[in-house]
Amino acid sequence: MITAELERAVQAALETIEHPGYKRSLADLGMYGGLSADGESLRLLLRSPDADKKAQIALEAQVRKALSPVELPAKLKIRFEVDESLKPGDDGNRIRGVKNLIAVGSGKGGVGKSTVAANLAAAMALRGLRVGLIDADIYGPSLGRMFGLQGKIPLHGDGKNRIFPVEAHGVKLVSFSFMLENDQAVIWRGPMLGKAVEQFLFQVNWGELDYLIIDLPPGTGDVQLSLAQLVEVDGAVIVTTPQNVALQDASRAIRMFMDVKMPILGVIENMSEFICPECGHVSHIFSRNGGESIAAKYSAPLLGNIPITEAIMQSGEEGVPLAAALKEGPMVEAYFQVIDRLAVEIEKYR
Ligand code: ADP
Numbered sequence: 409m410i411t412a413e414l415e416r417a418v419q420a421a422l423e424t425i426e427h428p429g430y431k432r433s434l435a436d437l438g439m440y441g442g443l444s445a446d447g448e449s450l451r452l453l454l455r456s457p458d459a460d461k462k463a464q465i466a467l468e469a470q471v472r473k474a475l476s477p478v479e480l481p482a483k484l485k486i487r488f489e490v491d492e493s494l495k496p497g498d499d500g501n502r503i504r505g506v507k508n509l510i511a512v513g514s515g516k517g518g519v520g521k522s523t524v525a526a527n528l529a530a531a532m533a534l535r536g537l538r539v540g541l542i543d544a545d546i547y548g549p550s551l552g553r554m555f556g557l558q559g560k561i562p563l564h565g566d567g568k569n570r571i572f573p574v575e576a577h578g579v580k581l582v583s584f585s586f587m588l589e590n591d592q593a594v595i596w597r598g599p600m601l602g603k604a605v606e607q608f609l610f611q612v613n614w615g616e617l618d619y620l621i622i623d624l625p626p627g628t629g630d631v632q633l634s635l636a637q638l639v640e641v642d643g644a645v646i647v648t649t650p651q652n653v654a655l656q657d658a659s660r661a662i663r664m665f666m667d668v669k670m671p672i673l674g675v676i677e678n679m680s681e682f683i684c685p686e687c688g689h690v691s692h693i694f695s696r697n698g699g700e701s702i703a704a705k706y707s708a709p710l711l712g713n714i715p716i717t718e719a720i721m722q723s724g725e726e727g728v729p730l731a732a733a734l735k736e737g738p739m740v741e742a743y744f745q746v747i748d749r750l751a752v753e754i755e756k757y758r
Contacts, residue, residue: 520649
């Protein structure tokens with residue numbers, strides 16, 4: 409009486425229910441323990457991370473309700489069995505297998521936040537680190553293009569309600585843009601956004617990662633808040649250009665991260681200087697030391713200065729992050745320095 413279809417329907421129902429204690433879906437917690445025939449009735453075994461009877465009673469009611477549209481072949485008995493290995497414990501708000509989760513934010517658009525996130529990830533891969541990248545910049549998801557992945561990309565599942573990220577230039581990637589046709593405009597509303605961010609974090613099979621980098625939309629909004637509520641972020645990195653206007657916006661972004669208790673790992677000053685490719689002369693096109701002063705204001709370190717590089721535009725067009733294409737030189741060195749300093753900062757908050 410138990411078909412694969414029935415099992416799938418039951419598992420799908422478990423995805424829609426959140427455990428009150430752990431704020432994760434029952435499917436995500438691994439609570440499905442199987443369906444079996446029990447005499448005349450059907451038995452659903454749910455593994456419970458703890459012995460909380462009250463939670464189990466509430467969950468049983470929710471499971472029955474979620475299953476009400478499903479045609480069951482017999483009367484359903486639901487049994488709970490405590491399995492403490494499912495208990496997320498202190499890791500409850502962390503993504504399994506991911507050592508460090510870093511958010512990359514900026515006060516406003518156009519400062520090169522996505523370019524920096526893409527090249528930071530590519531530089532980490534060059535260093536042999538295992539790295540994943542979430543493009544959560546809903547207003548202009550551009551990471552797919554930077555990695556040569558245009559438009560709608562079919563994502564494959566692992567058969568356990570998780571999708572595999574796409575891998576390009578040594579980086580595992582998921583993006584809002586994978587779900588959209590080219591140039592399709594989508595208005596994401598608060599709750600939908602939160603759900604999408606949650607899926608990117610918990611329903612992607614990231615495997616073992618040293619770093620998972622999340623490229624946030626510019627400014628201070630719903631995505632930032634959802635992120636802070638959903639998961640323990642090891643810290644935020646703020647990208648800014650050296651000009652004063654950019655710095656004011658960067659200040660606001662930093663204060664918001666502080667408000668949601670996210671550690672500020674540091675500031676990356678992008679487009680700091682122009683290094684002449686012919687003669688190596690360094691010119692400061694914009695005013696100097698903006699990144700440093702804002703970092704000092706919030707007692708955060710300046711993680712690095714990324715030079716202006718003409719080839720960035722072209723690499724964006726070609727779909728290869730510049731750090732992955734160049735493999736060495738001043739720009740790649742600047743990212744390597746950021747990686748070293750980041751590791752030190754993260755340790756300070758452990
Ligand atoms: P944001 O994510 O902050 O909106 P983007 O990463 O989309 O910004 O970058 C904005 C523009 O600036 C892009 O055209 C990008 O190619 C360019 N850019 C970013 N960083 C640099 C850099 N270091 N040198 C030259 N151009 C850059």
